[in-house]
């Protein structure tokens with residue numbers, strides 16, 4: 475098993491750009507080209523526990539043509555090309571394990587079109603979800619996918635991201651209409667029309683969604699928008715057990731309550747947020763809920779959930795309707811990640827991402843909590859329970875090989891447990907480097923062979939983010 479301190483550095487296969495290639499890129503991009511150590515380090519670092527792996531150069535692109543130019547130039551020397559959004563990914567996705575040129579999309583930050591009539595918007599890949607929602611203010615519409623971090627739309631497409639809104643509005647996959655991508659030959663391809671549906675050929679849009687930069691660069695995306703509900707209400711309610719809290723969410727969904735958000739924090743996470751946000755929530759498994767609709771619909775949804783929560787032994791629901799009250803009520807959930815990091819001075823978190831069928835969720839979390847206790851780990855648990863997805867933040871001293879290995883061993887057991895329950899190693903973070911070893915367990919030899927065939931067909935010289943997802947060199 476890999477250790478978090480032993481990143482699979484394949485320096486024997488490092489494919490650095492020649493001085494001529496670097497000069498070509500510098501000539502075209504001038505101050506938008508960098509080989510500064512600080513810039514390289516920033517672009518070879520993500521939110522995982524892996525140590526940095528910097529690329530050889532970084533280019534800040536401003537157009538699809540810029541990105542195509544970089545790909546064509548690098549393809550001639552078979553130098554790796556790694557897309558970069560805001561660097562918030564957590565599984566080693568960005569690390570330049572074979573060197574190469576990092577393409578930073580932060581300057582492709584234009585919202586190109588907002589079409590209320592179609593309920594879509596077209597954006598450049600570097601636009602963040604926050605920037606898109608700011609541009610949508612006053613239109614009555616919003617972009618729903620919310621992975622917590624203010625990630626780029628390109629990065630969110632590349633990782634098939636999701637988050638707290640998914641229970642109602644779906645993942646990035648459900649909110650995509652079409653993409654503009656750059657192929658390994660440097661060709662510019664639009665993956666689909668803007669029609670709401672199509673049966674015309676293979677679904678290239680979904681092929682690139684979740685490809686983690688290994689099939690091509692994404693330069694533009696057309697995404698779905700949703701109308702803001704007339705009103706929202708938020709609620710917080712604690713339960714005697716995780717099983718009871720999960721049961722409440724499942725029964726609410728079965729009753730057709732269109733929950734806008736349903737987040738579970740376990741007792742340890744509540745202790746962390748109490749210390750961080752100066753709240754005084756009871757240290758029990760707790761649901762953070764949000765409802766949206768007309769006034770009457772919200773009242774109705776709330777009444778149904780109150781009754782269901784009572785049936786599962788839930789405490790009194792704390793309610794908030796006004797925007798500032800809702801935001802105050804949800805603050806502990808929004809700060810949970812950073813609050814948990816403060817449970818252990820100087821720690822880093824190895825974040826797990828198991829996702830299982832809803833019916834197996836309570837059992838899987840209970841088994842996982844027993845595992846945490848048995849091995850003496852410090853690992854708060856929080857989850858998007860309406861999707862069957864939960865994260866354990868295993869807090870480790872980055873300098874302790876023993877703690878890192880214990881965290882890795884736990885993560886391994888958790889993945890195997892999720893697979894046994896009919897689930898997946900990763901509900902939303904993606905494969906990166908860290909989950910590669912589980913793809914065969916999840917998809918079988920033939921499934922992974924098909925994926926490798928797709929990679930080979932689209933990127934025969936393995937220039938796009940090599941060494942990730944289904945690494946060709948290892949296949």
Ligand SMILES: Cc1cc2nc3c(=O)[nH]c(=O)nc-3n(C[C@H](O)[C@H](O)[C@H](O)COP(=O)(O)OP(=O)(O)OC[C@H]3O[C@@H](n4cnc5c(N)ncnc54)[C@H](O)[C@@H]3O)c2cc1C
Nearest residue numbers: 557559560561562563567621625626628629632636687692
């Ligand atoms: C505190 C915290 C909470 C998080 N919570 C969630 C969550 O709830 N749900 C969730 O889904 N994720 C979550 N994440 C993970 C992360 O935010 C997502 O994976 C996000 O989608 C990454 O976007 P990014 O812009 O940071 O991409 P990056 O990290 O920059 O890149 C991610 C991957 O996409 C590729 N890529 C980026 N841009 C492009 C492009 N234009 N073309 C081709 N490839 C590209 C990169 O090469 C890399 O492989 C969380 C992260 C943090 C730090």
